[in-house]
Amino acid sequence: MRVLGIETSCDETGVAIYDDRAGLLAHAVYSQVEIHAEYGGVVPELASRDHVRKTLPLIRQVLEDAGLARASIDGVAFTAGPGLIGALLVGSALGRSLAWAWKVPAIGVHHMEGHLLAPLIETPAPEFPFVALLVSGGHTQLVDVIGIGRYRILGESLDDAAGEAFDKTAKILGLPYPGGPELARLAESGDPKRFRFPRPMTDRPGLDFSFSGLKTFTLNTLNKELAVSEDSQRTKADIARAFEEAVVDTLVIKCRRALRETGRRRLILAGGVSANRRLRERMDAAIAAEGGETYYPRPMFCTDNGAMIAFAGCQRLLAGQTEPLAFHPRARWPMGELPPV
Numbered sequence: 589m590r591v592l593g594i595e596t597s598c599d600e601t602g603v604a605i606y607d608d609r610a611g612l613l614a615h616a617v618y619s620q621v622e623i624h625a626e627y628g629g630v631v632p633e634l635a636s637r638d639h640v641r642k643t644l645p646l647i648r649q650v651l652e653d654a655g656l657a658r659a660s661i662d663g664v665a666f667t668a669g670p671g672l673i674g675a676l677l678v679g680s681a682l683g684r685s686l687a688w689a690w691k692v693p694a695i696g697v698h699h700m701e702g703h704l705l706a707p708l709i710e711t712p713a714p715e716f717p718f719v720a721l722l723v724s725g726g727h728t729q730l731v732d733v734i735g736i737g738r739y740r741i742l743g744e745s746l747d748d749a750a751g752e753a754f755d756k757t758a759k760i761l762g763l764p765y766p767g768g769p770e771l772a773r774l775a776e777s778g779d780p781k782r783f784r785f786p787r788p789m790t791d792r793p794g795l796d797f798s799f800s801g802l803k804t805f806t807l808n809t810l811n812k813e814l815a816v817s818e819d820s821q822r823t824k825a826d827i828a829r830a831f832e833e834a835v836v837d838t839l840v841i842k843c844r845r846a847l848r849e850t851g852r853r854r855l856i857l858a859g860g861v862s863a864n865r866r867l868r869e870r871m872d873a874a875i876a877a878e879g880g881e882t883y884y885p886r887p888m889f890c891t892d893n894g895a896m897i898a899f900a901g902c903q904r905l906l907a908g909q910t911e912p913l914a915f916h917p918r919a920r921w922p923m924g925e926l927p928p929v
């Protein structure tokens with residue numbers, strides 16, 4: 589089965605074609621970074637309007653890249669939530685309509701399930717069951733994954749998501765949007781020994797997270813240091829490094845704990861923050877030391893993309909699940925509500 593996947597939940601338009609036998613045939617992502625940079629964050633209305641402009645041309649491009657005619661598409665998958673409702677409506681309306689016009693089934697995909705299954709596009713793909721750490725701009729979750737749609741949430745963020753903490757801290761440091769990768773870049777030149785930030789909620793049992801205190805810690809440290817420091821750039825790099833170390837350490841501690849508690853050996857990481865180099869290095873070493881294995885999507889499939897939606901949609905369509913003509917995008921959508929495959 590060949591599935592066209594459409595992702596428009598936030599500020600990236602992603603389109604891809606996944607074939608359950610041949611794998612990924614083509615994919616393209618258009619990022620709206622330049623549009624939102626001027627405002628320091630995503631402006632939902634501008635995001636929706638740009639998806640309206642970009643999605644169809646991107647679909648044409650991907651069909652052409654794959655050397656396929658429309659008639660060879662067997663199903664259409666689109667992100668139906670969670671996300672910005674206007675942005676979701678664009679991809680959902682377009683995806684559902686194309687499927688109707690092409691007389692093929694359609695499926696609304698859960699964005700976080702897309703992220704969670706993204707490592708399965710890669711080789712070697714992890715086998716079920718595994719523990720998943722989902723770290724994106726909107727979510728931080730540890731999930732016990734028994735199979736597709738069989739998810740048990742082990743822990744989640746009580747306040748800011750990991751990506752959100754990166755973005756807000758980057759803003760405090762005066763870095764441009766999108767802050768996560770910018771902060772990671774600045775942290776490269778930072779001294780890890782100069783400051784030590786707290787590792788929130790690691791000193792008590794449980795698998796929940798809380799990252800919002802780290803931005804206050806950043807702000808206080810920055811204000812105190814800038815008042816006495818001669819080299820503000822150096823200070824900012826050192827703070828960025830300390831922040832990154834704290835988030836990475838916290839995520840590593842909780843993942844190790846999740847594997848021990850569930851008895852699983854395999855850990856997958858997905859979502860934008862899983863593109864972070866230091867997180868990957870430290871997680872690989874920590875999990876290998878426990879005799880476990882780590883899996884990631886390639887960096888471009890860590891952040892939002894159409895490939896993960898095409899893949900997840902393909903699995904559900906193969907299982908006979910479909911979206912009715914009266915499609916139903918949802919800004920909020922708990923992953924535990926998904927049906928098993």
Ligand code: KG4
Pocket residue numbers: 598723724725726727750751752754755766767768769772859860861862863864865890891892
């Ligand atoms: O999964 P994603 O593309 O979109 C959401 O579903 O939210 O994740 C975006 C998030 C942003 O917060 C971004 O700053 C963060 O992932 N991010 C990173 C890195 N690359 C993206 N955070 C830290 N280090 C990175 N290299």
Ligand code: ZN
Pocket residue numbers: 699703724725859860891892
């Ligand atoms: Zn995402």
